[in-house]
Amino acid sequence: MNGVLIIDDNPVDVRLQARVLKRCSRFGPINSASNGQEALDILSDPKKHNPSSGIPPILVLLDVNMPVLDGFGFLSNLQESNELRTNYKIVMLTSSNAEIDRKRAEQFDLVDRFLVKPLTLEDANALAQQYLPEIF
């Protein structure tokens, strides 16, 4: 149970984060969604994240600025839906170090950490150590 869902509208960022996570070699199946709405759809059915096992992700990397439904819209929707709130941790990962975004993220209990892009190997190892302790 070490899958990751990357929610980001920039395909280059998605590829970059996926490559970093793979090089960390502690995370499992990596899936992505290009906006909050797609992500809610995937999380509503674990088989959409991992068709072979049907196991939901352990970690969600969430961007802020996305069309259709942005990061905060995704969190608001999630907050209202008990069915979608399983055991995954949400890390907000954004280019913006704007104080306004940090403060807004703090209003959601669902957000476990707030990181500024780019996701580095050091970040990925730290996330693995925090969220996948049984592997260490």
Add this chain to the structure above:
Amino acid sequence: MNNNIASGKIPAQVGSANERSVQDLEFQLKQANEELTQFNYHVSHDLVAPISTARGLLHLMEHDLTAGITEELPELLSDAQDQLVRLDKLVSDLMLLARAGASDHHMEAFDLRPMLDDIVSTMAMHVLELEISVTLKADQPVLTSDRVRVQQILTNLISNARKFVDPEELAPEISVTCDQASTGICLRVMDNGIGIDKAIAEKLFGLFTRGTSQHAGHGLGLYIVAKHAARIGGTVTVESYSKPTMFEVLLPNVLPGSIPGVTSEVMNNNGKLHSV
């Protein structure tokens, strides 16, 4: 957000004419400040985003080179270059936006046919293995207006139409029509692409409104179109959202003689229809 600011409506006013004038100014100032705040937030994010992604890619390339991993280097380099192109495009759009906001305008007579040729020549009309046909229909292709602004308006509308081509459409096309009457100039840009999501209709001409993740731009194009049109006393609206998608730009008419150098002969030039 204040709904009045979002909708552009001025709140109900009471009191004397002077008080109403002050209220109008206060409302406009509030609206301008709100727009500026949003602008600063989005611009700072959109400037930083490609830089941080490029940094991440370079960091990964450094790691891979150290570890002797080379298989993904070409892709990583290509992605890093894409980020710089994205950054470059944003800077260009911001400069265009600054020019759109300028209050000066220069009215002159110009022919839409070579203008459309210029615009199309700067864009690759071969998209998704399809050739997009671009046509102009105008009984009077010579207009009198602000040439630079009209060119920017048409460039952005045609660029959008090109970006949102329908991959299942066998004969993608963009058509530009121009009708002139005593009441004004009506320019229409139509396409048979994927159309516009009505869910974003209200903020379509707003700052940083993007259509979809798959066709991501910076969301400045239509805002720039609206700004240019407004600066020369015109308007731009969506007349149809899908099949065809149609934008209509209405510009005030300029009578010959009211502008130095513009004669009746130029105004009455009936050129032939032009296909690109």
